[in-house]
Amino acid sequence: AQKVTQAQTEISVVEKEDVTLDCVYETRDTTYYLFWYKQPPSGELVFLIRRNSFDEQNEISGRYSWNFQKSTSSFNFTITASQVVDSAVYFCALSGDPSGSARQLTFGSGTQLTVLP
Amino acid sequence: GAVVSQHPSWVICKSGTSVKIECRSLDFQATTMFWYRQFPKQSLMLMATSNEGSKATYEQGVEKDKFLINHASLTLSTLTVTSAHPEDSSFYICSARDQVTSGTDTQYFGPGTRLTVL
Numbered sequence: 001a002q003k004v005t006q007a008q009t010e011i012s013v014v015e016k017e018d019v020t021l022d023c024v025y026e027t028r029d030t031t032y033y034l035f036w037y038k039q040p041p042s043g044e045l046v047f048l049i050r051r052n053s054f055d056e057q058n059e060i061s062g063r064y065s066w067n068f069q070k071s072t073s074s075f076n077f078t079i080t081a082s083q084v085v086d087s088a089v090y091f092c093a094l095s096g097d098p099s100g101s102a103r104q105l106t107f108g109s110g111t112q113l114t115v116l117p
Numbered sequence: 118g119a120v121v122s123q124h125p126s127w128v129i130c131k132s133g134t135s136v137k138i139e140c141r142s143l144d145f146q147a148t149t150m151f152w153y154r155q156f157p158k159q160s161l162m163l164m165a166t167s168n169e170g171s172k173a174t175y176e177q178g179v180e181k182d183k184f185l186i187n188h189a190s191l192t193l194s195t196l197t198v199t200s201a202h203p204e205d206s207s208f209y210i211c212s213a214r215d216q217v218t219s220g221t222d223t224q225y226f227g228p229g230t231r232l233t234v235l
Contacts, residue, residue, distance in 0.1 A: 035223075037226070042228070043208060043210075043228060043229040043231070044226065044227075044228040044229060045161075045210065045212075045226035045229075047223060047224075047225060047226070050223055091160065091161070095224075104151065104163055104166065105151070105161075105163070105212075105224060106163075107160045107161045107162075108160065109159070109160045110159075110160050112158075
């Protein structure tokens with residue numbers, strides 16, 4: 001069984017602060033994929049990143065960066081110099097299907113990030 | 118990225134009626150689409166996997182006779198909530214699996230449909 005844990009239910013920061021959202025996962029698959037999605041108040045899920053289990057390189061995209069550590073089964077997400085528009089619910093998700101079929105996503109419970117002006 | 122649309126974006130209906138929600142992949146073909154349900158301040162829970170040309174696969178606890186799924190083409194899947202009741206009120210989100218266009222096998226999500234059953 002797969003499981004994704006986002007222990008931080010809500011985080012509030014002041015604009016321009018850096019913030020890290022934690023994600024810990026459990027899976028028995030040797031090949032799996034990790035994702036981060038952003039869900040603003042409008043409700044639409046916005047894809048942020050996809051990382052496969054064989055690629056432990058950290059990734060940076062603008063103010064966003066991701067730290068994948070297989071040894072601790074974590075895939076943390078950092079926003080640098082946060083902005084009010086970053087306020088949203090962020091979901092970490094895991095997909096793993098050795099048969100290569102459905103690739104269902106297992107979502108964490110989400111972290112509500114509020115960036116205050 | 119790829120675009121997925123849902124229609125309607127919101128719907129209010131009376132108890133006992135049926136509601137159909139459409140999910141379309143606009144710029145790619147999706148052999149697999151997924152339907153999720155999200156209650157307020159909760160995570161997304163997978164309801165079913167919709168495969169083009171075959172029957173949907175439902176998650177445990179999801180009534181297949183109540184939530185009818187049809188994936189008639191490579192760009193369209195529909196979810197029909199039959200005999201809706203107030204407890205069916207929720208945010209329904211579909212996703213489409215893009216295995217070809219980006220080459221990275223990613224799910225793209227629709228904007229969601231908010232269903233309110235009176």
